[in-house]
Amino acid sequence: MLTIPQVGQQTTSHSHQQPAVLLLQKPFIHGSVAVGRGRCVRRPCSFPRKQTSRVRVSLNKQPSSTTKVVVSDTTEIQKSVNVKAVLTIQVSSGGFLSSIGINQGLDSITGLLGKSLLLELVSAELDSETGTEKSTIKAYAHKSGNDDNETKYESSFNIPADFGTVGGVLVENENHKEMFLKDIVLEFTDGTAVNFTCNSWLHSKYDNPHKRVFFTNKSYLPSETPSGLRRLREEELQILRGNGQGERKTFDRIYDYDVYNDIGNPDKDTDLKRPVLGGKEHPYPRRCRTGRPRCETDPLSESRNGDFYVPRDEAFSEVKQLTFSAKTVYSVLHAVVPSLQTALINSELGFPYFTAIDSLFKEGINLPPLKEKGFLKNILPRLIKAIDDSDEILRFETPETMDRDKFFWFRDAEFARQTLAGLNPCSIQLITEWPLKSQLDPQVYGPSESAITTEMIEEEIKGFMTVDEAIKQKKLFILDYHDLLLPYVSKVRELKGTTLYGSKTVFFLNPDGTLRPLAIELTRPPIGEKPQWKEVYTPCWNATGFWLWRLAKAHVLAHDSGYHQLVSHWLRTHCATEPYIIATNRQLSAMHPIYRLLHPHFRYTMEINALARQALINAGGIIETSFAPGKYSTEFSSVAYDKQWRFDLQALPADLISRGMAVEDPSVPHGLKLIIEDYPFANDGLVLWDAIKQWVTDYVNHYYPDGKKIESDQELQEWWTEIRTKGHEDKKDEPWWPVLKTPKDLIDIITTIVWVASGHHAAVNFGQYTYAGYFPNRPTIARINMPTEEPSEEFWNNFIKKPEGALLQCFPSQIQATTVMAVLDILSNHSPDEEYLGEQIEAPWAEDAIIKAAFERFSGRLKELEGIIDERNANHELKNRSGAGVVPYELLKPFSDPGVTGKGVPYSISI
Numbered sequence: 001m002l003t004i005p006q007v008g009q010q011t012t013s014h015s016h017q018q019p020a021v022l023l024l025q026k027p028f029i030h031g032s033v034a035v036g037r038g039r040c041v042r043r044p045c046s047f048p049r050k051q052t053s054r055v056r057v058s059l060n061k062q063p064s065s066t067t068k069v070v071v072s073d074t075t076e077i078q079k080s081v082n083v084k085a086v087l088t089i090q091v092s093s094g095g096f097l098s099s100i101g102i103n104q105g106l107d108s109i110t111g112l113l114g115k116s117l118l119l120e121l122v123s124a125e126l127d128s129e130t131g132t133e134k135s136t137i138k139a140y141a142h143k144s145g146n147d148d149n150e151t152k153y154e155s156s157f158n159i160p161a162d163f164g165t166v167g168g169v170l171v172e173n174e175n176h177k178e179m180f181l182k183d184i185v186l187e188f189t190d191g192t193a194v195n196f197t198c199n200s201w202l203h204s205k206y207d208n209p210h211k212r213v214f215f216t217n218k219s220y221l222p223s224e225t226p227s228g229l230r231r232l233r234e235e236e237l238q239i240l241r242g243n244g245q246g247e248r249k250t251f252d253r254i255y256d257y258d259v260y261n262d263i264g265n266p267d268k269d270t271d272l273k274r275p276v277l278g279g280k281e282h283p284y285p286r287r288c289r290t291g292r293p294r295c296e297t298d299p300l301s302e303s304r305n306g307d308f309y310v311p312r313d314e315a316f317s318e319v320k321q322l323t324f325s326a327k328t329v330y331s332v333l334h335a336v337v338p339s340l341q342t343a344l345i346n347s348e349l350g351f352p353y354f355t356a357i358d359s360l361f362k363e364g365i366n367l368p369p370l371k372e373k374g375f376l377k378n379i380l381p382r383l384i385k386a387i388d389d390s391d392e393i394l395r396f397e398t399p400e401t402m403d404r405d406k407f408f409w410f411r412d413a414e415f416a417r418q419t420l421a422g423l424n425p426c427s428i429q430l431i432t433e434w435p436l437k438s439q440l441d442p443q444v445y446g447p448s449e450s451a452i453t454t455e456m457i458e459e460e461i462k463g464f465m466t467v468d469e470a471i472k473q474k475k476l477f478i479l480d481y482h483d484l485l486l487p488y489v490s491k492v493r494e495l496k497g498t499t500l501y502g503s504k505t506v507f508f509l510n511p512d513g514t515l516r517p518l519a520i521e522l523t524r525p526p527i528g529e530k531p532q533w534k535e536v537y538t539p540c541w542n543a544t545g546f547w548l549w550r551l552a553k554a555h556v557l558a559h560d561s562g563y564h565q566l567v568s569h570w571l572r573t574h575c576a577t578e579p580y581i582i583a584t585n586r587q588l589s590a591m592h593p594i595y596r597l598l599h600p601h602f603r604y605t606m607e608i609n610a611l612a613r614q615a616l617i618n619a620g621g622i623i624e625t626s627f628a629p630g631k632y633s634t635e636f637s638s639v640a641y642d643k644q645w646r647f648d649l650q651a652l653p654a655d656l657i658s659r660g661m662a663v664e665d666p667s668v669p670h671g672l673k674l675i676i677e678d679y680p681f682a683n684d685g686l687v688l689w690d691a692i693k694q695w696v697t698d699y700v701n702h703y704y705p706d707g708k709k710i711e712s713d714q715e716l717q718e719w720w721t722e723i724r725t726k727g728h729e730d731k732k733d734e735p736w737w738p739v740l741k742t743p744k745d746l747i748d749i750i751t752t753i754v755w756v757a758s759g760h761h762a763a764v765n766f767g768q769y770t771y772a773g774y775f776p777n778r779p780t781i782a783r784i785n786m787p788t789e790e791p792s793e794e795f796w797n798n799f800i801k802k803p804e805g806a807l808l809q810c811f812p813s814q815i816q817a818t819t820v821m822a823v824l825d826i827l828s829n830h831s832p833d834e835e836y837l838g839e840q841i842e843a844p845w846a847e848d849a850i851i852k853a854a855f856e857r858f859s860g861r862l863k864e865l866e867g868i869i870d871e872r873n874a875n876h877e878l879k880n881r882s883g884a885g886v887v888p889y890e891l892l893k894p895f896s897d898p899g900v901t902g903k904g905v906p907y908s909i910s911i
């Protein structure tokens with residue numbers, strides 16, 4: 001018969017274990033009120049000492065949230081203190097608590113024996129006599145209760161009086177399944193507590209015998225690390241860095257770099273071979289190394305078999321996974337898209353009428369029987385609707401743009417307005433030189449002079465000014481996709497069912513602050529025997545000219561859609577941020593204040609990026625099959641990285657200045673004078689930028705009062721070096737990398753990283769369905785040439801007879817359009833557990849009074865920004881964000897409800 005030992009029984013290895021325990025009534029505690037996990041923890045400033053002869057024992061909890069047992073010099077008998085450790089485990093569907101199968105029986109027995117988790121308290125101090133680490137104090141934790149979402153485990157410890165401050169806890173998971181540990185709280189008999197915020201998966205000791213270490217919520221610069229924790233701090237970083245060998249397993253926590261060599265799938269089909277992105281030929285940021293074997297047919301490519309590993313703690317939380325983000329994205333990609341392909345057999349078929357597009361929002365598309373019946377309509381209620389028990393349809397919600405103004409997409413004013421307040425407000429730039437000229441080699445691409453002439457422009461702006469005056473007065477702007485796209489034109493034209501041009505679109509700044517499109521130039525380079533072809537289209541007062549202008553706009557919008565998705569969105573946010581995450585985990589300890597500052601900005605980014613490599617940016621994936629550069633899509637983003645990406649220009653002010661959209665002016669708010677005063681992305685973005693910068697300034701200055709501490713912080717210096725030389729290795733020799741010597745340098749670097757992950761990403765992500773859900777507003781691809789480019793007689797006649805037909809033919813096919821709509825709907829969605837910038841304070845920030853106060857100011861400024869944005873949207877003078885049928889600009893409004901709301905700035909790039 002089994003004898004079950006008392007749960008929580010201590011198995012200390014401590015050499016000074018005391019057989020008798022003197023429980024303190026109310027230990028002495030130094031420090032002020034501390035806050036843990038949203039609740040105040042009382043910290044009394046004195047206690048009624050229990051006098052027992054000459055013995056005086058006190059429990060000294062430093063303001064540092066560590067625990068210390070202090071014994072007076074006169075102590076002759078050592079006393080111990082009773083502490084209860086409470087662990088909160090999140091109930092998970094795939095982890096320990098629902099484990100089924102052969103190991104469940106074993107784990108149940110382990111649990112009954114009270115041996116699910118082995119804890120060891122680590123002293124922050126070295127032994128003063130020997131200078132070595134003190135022995136840890138061990139105890140098993142046992143299950144003490146649970147509700148729907150959480151299970152509590154408890155253990156009790158007797159901390160000997162000479163143990164010193166508790167600085168860490170080692171945890172070993174004795175089960176066969178992993179567990180998600182939210183936090184550990186050490187509770188003292190007087191009701192006070194010390195928190196260890198963990199939010200981490202505990203691997204089973206059978207998978208990996210290495211114990212996990214968690215430090216208290218107090219942050220330490222490396223040089224200030226308590227002596228008893230130094231070894232653990234360094235060893236933990238070594239574990240996270242790994243040795244660069246072998247294939248990663250799902251329970252691993254290793255962060256390492258690799259090139260993008262898993263986009264292609266040459267083993268499946270030679271046509272799915274793609275160049276390696278990362279390296280001299282195709283510079284690119286690095287991704288997380290997975291260590292999978294190479295392809296059989298191409299030794300340069302990594303096999304796509306098996307998991308797309310991300311370090312275990314980068315995976316979506318169970319809540320997020322089960323209800324939204326990953327699961328919904330995955331469902332759309334793996335269930336809805338294939339079923340669309342079955343429902344719409346002809347992959348090249350366009351929409352025959354505009355009413356057929358409208359029917360997507362009314363009748364929907366009948367889907368063939370889905371594999372997992374009922375599953376999709378539960379998880380994607382916005383998209384999948386049941387007609388009856390047996391039939392399911394895909395029916396789209398009407399985007400807000402369309403809902404407010406059915407004809408919004410057709411108007412030039414809206415086309416121009418969206419360059420300032422739409423989905424891609426990052427491309428418009430000031431024209432500073434005239435005439436326009438290409439930088440490409442004329443030997444290869446034909447004459448470099450633009451066909452947009454002074455006369456053409458003056459024809460459009462006469463009555464206002466000459467071109468010379470317009471340039472001087474900064475009134476001419478451009479969307480320039482000429483030099484980036486032209487090298488791809490002949491290659492893309494070889495692909496089936498598509499075409500491409502280089503494009504330039506010129507705008508004039510009206511006296512009322514709105515932009516007016518003046519001219520679109522489309523260019524084809526010499527191809528074979530054919531010379532360069534280019535033509536300029538202008539808004540027109542005759543029917544043929546008008547429809548040509550409308551078709552030219554469709555081409556430009558396809559260019560802008562491709563650039564938006566591949567550069568403004570994927571490259572500049574998702575892709576460029578992954579190396580920051582890897583470097584932060586490899587070089588900054590979890591107890592480093594900068595790690596703790598950045599951590600919420602990195603949540604789930606690696607996971608969503610891995611998903612993108614699986615099904616969005618992969619060879620033959622959704623981007624390649626639906627966007628303008630086709631199979632050259634990711635390669636195109638590598639060209640943009642090579643030619644355009646600079647770390648310093650990711651800062652919003654520098655970005656605006658570099659595009660000529662602002663000039664420095666210390667006399668105005670934000671120190672920047674906007675050339676277009678009503679530029680909603682910049683107007684709201686600069687308020688947000690300043691709020692982030694102030695918060696980062698307060699935080700950084702608290703930990704680094706001077707530059708010496710920055711220069712001597714080895715972890716921080718290694719971190720920045722690694723971002724530059726490993727994460728963005730192909731740009732390592734660029735002169736524009738900021739140096740990291742002063743607190744100001746660090747503030748600028750961190751503010752830039754935070755802005756990209758929060759504000760910039762929100763601006764280019766959460767309006768995707770609003771602006772591109774009705775695809776005629778932003779077609780992702782233009783499939784046929786302009787009717788004026790060497791047309792056949794039949795093509796020209798058809799265009800003259802029914803120009804609307806040419807536009808529909810040019811637009812994405814039915815399958816391209818609906819696939820993209822379904823994906824954009826999901827990508828524009830906020831999860832119910834979305835974490836918005838400045839909404840909830842992180843537990844470690846809350847435990848430092850100065851940081852807590854700074855965060856509250858930050859949060860207050862974001863709430864002010866909400867009011868500012870509402871006010872601006874209500875101001876009818878601001879015509880780029882307010883007016884009849886115009887969707888207000890709310891993309892940088894910090895907070896949001898769940899769903900597709902077109903607002904809300906999360907901390908991180910999580911979708």
Ligand SMILES: [Fe+2]
Pocket residue numbers: 569574761765827909911
């Ligand atoms: Fe995104």
